[in-house]
Amino acid sequence: MSREIIITGGDAHFFPWMIAAISSLRAHAETSAIDLGIIDQGLTHEQRAQLNTLGCKIVQPEWTLPVPQEARQLRNIGLVARTALRDYFTGYEVYLWFDADAWMQTPEFVTAYVEGARQRGAAVVTENGPGYRKTFVDLKWWTGNMVASFSILAGLRCSFATSINIGVLCLKDDAPHWREWQRYYTKALERTGKVNMDQHALFAAIHLGQLSTTFLPARFNWLPHLSCPVWNAEKKLLCEPAAPHRPLSVIHLAGPRKDRPYEVARLNGGTFATSLTYPAMQPHLV
Numbered sequence: 001m002s003r004e005i006i007i008t009g010g011d012a013h014f015f016p017w018m019i020a021a022i023s024s025l026r027a028h029a030e031t032s033a034i035d036l037g038i039i040d041q042g043l044t045h046e047q048r049a050q051l052n053t054l055g056c057k058i059v060q061p062e063w064t065l066p067v068p069q070e071a072r073q074l075r076n077i078g079l080v081a082r083t084a085l086r087d088y089f090t091g092y093e094v095y096l097w098f099d100a101d102a103w104m105q106t107p108e109f110v111t112a113y114v115e116g117a118r119q120r121g122a123a124v125v126t127e128n129g130p131g132y133r134k135t136f137v138d139l140k141w142w143t144g145n146m147v148a149s150f151s152i153l154a155g156l157r158c159s160f161a162t163s164i165n166i167g168v169l170c171l172k173d174d175a176p177h178w179r180e181w182q183r184y185y186t187k188a189l190e191r192t193g194k195v196n197m198d199q200h201a202l203f204a205a206i207h208l209g210q211l212s213t214t215f216l217p218a219r220f221n222w223l224p225h226l227s228c229p230v231w232n233a234e235k236k237l238l239c240e241p242a243a244p245h246r247p248l249s250v251i252h253l254a255g256p257r258k259d260r261p262y263e264v265a266r267l268n269g270g271t272f273a274t275s276l277t278y279p280a281m282q283p284h285l286v
Helices: 015-024 045-051 074-088 108-120 136-148 152-159 177-192 199-206 279-286
Strands: 002-010 034-038 057-059 092-098 100-105 122-126 165-170 214-216 230-232 237-239 251-253 261-266 270-277
Touching: 002 015, 002 074, 002 108, 015 279, 034 074, 034 199, 034 270, 045 214, 057 199, 057 279, 074 108, 074 165, 074 177, 074 261, 092 108, 092 136, 092 199, 108 214, 122 199, 136 177, 136 199, 136 261, 136 270, 165 279, 177 199, 177 261
Parallel strands: 002 034, 002 092, 034 057, 122 214, 230 261
Antiparallel strands: 092 165, 100 251, 122 165, 230 237, 261 270
C-alpha cells in the first residue's frame, strides 16, 4: 500500500489556482515526490493534458450523495467527492485534501496532517489563529447552518466549539470519519437542500459523533482574510502576526477575492502592498 496522496480539484475557471497550488507543492523536495490526485469538476481537454504531463492522477467524480437536482452543478461536485476520496484513489494509507486556492509555503504541514491522521483517524485545522477576526455575518452563517442542518440543540452545541476549515484536510484510509461525514452530510442535505454543508457536516460528525481527531494550529491552513500575516524578510517567509511569528506552512485564499491586495507589515519595520497569491509572492523570495 502506498503511504499518502495529496488531492486537489476544480473546474476550468479554477485551473490557474490549481496549477499554482501544484507548483508550490512541487517546489519543495519533501513534497515533490508525493502522488497527486485531481478531482475533475469540468476541466478542458488541454488542461487535463497539462495535468497528465505533471504526473497527476485525474478522476471524474459522481453524485454519490442525495444532492437535490437543482444543486447538481459540476462546480459543486467536489464538495461531495471529498467525502469519498479513498474510493476514487484506492490503495493509499492517508488522503490529504488540498484546496486549489491554497498554496504551500513550507512542507511542514504534510507531516503534521499525516501523523495526525495516522494517530487519530483525521487531522483538521481550527479557525482560531492569532489575530483572527470574524464578522457577525460569518458567525451567523456558521451557527445558522449548523442549526438548520442538525436541529437547534445539536446545532448550538456544535457552535460553542471552535469552527474548522477543511480546505486542507487529512483522513486515514480506515478512519470512521468517512462514513460519519457522509451520514451527517446526508442529514444536512435532506434538511436544507444546500450542497455547501460539507464543512458543517464533518464538524458535526466530529463533535456530535465524538470522533477522535487531531486539531492542528491555524498556520497549517492560514486564512489571510481573517488575519493578515507579516513578512520576515530575513527568512523570506510569511509568518503569524503575533510573536513568536512562526512561519505559515499553507496560505489558503478562501473567499471570492482571492487576489485582493493586502498591506503586509515587515518584521523589521514598514509595510508593502501585495496580493498573497503564489505567483505574486515569488518576487519577494529573491
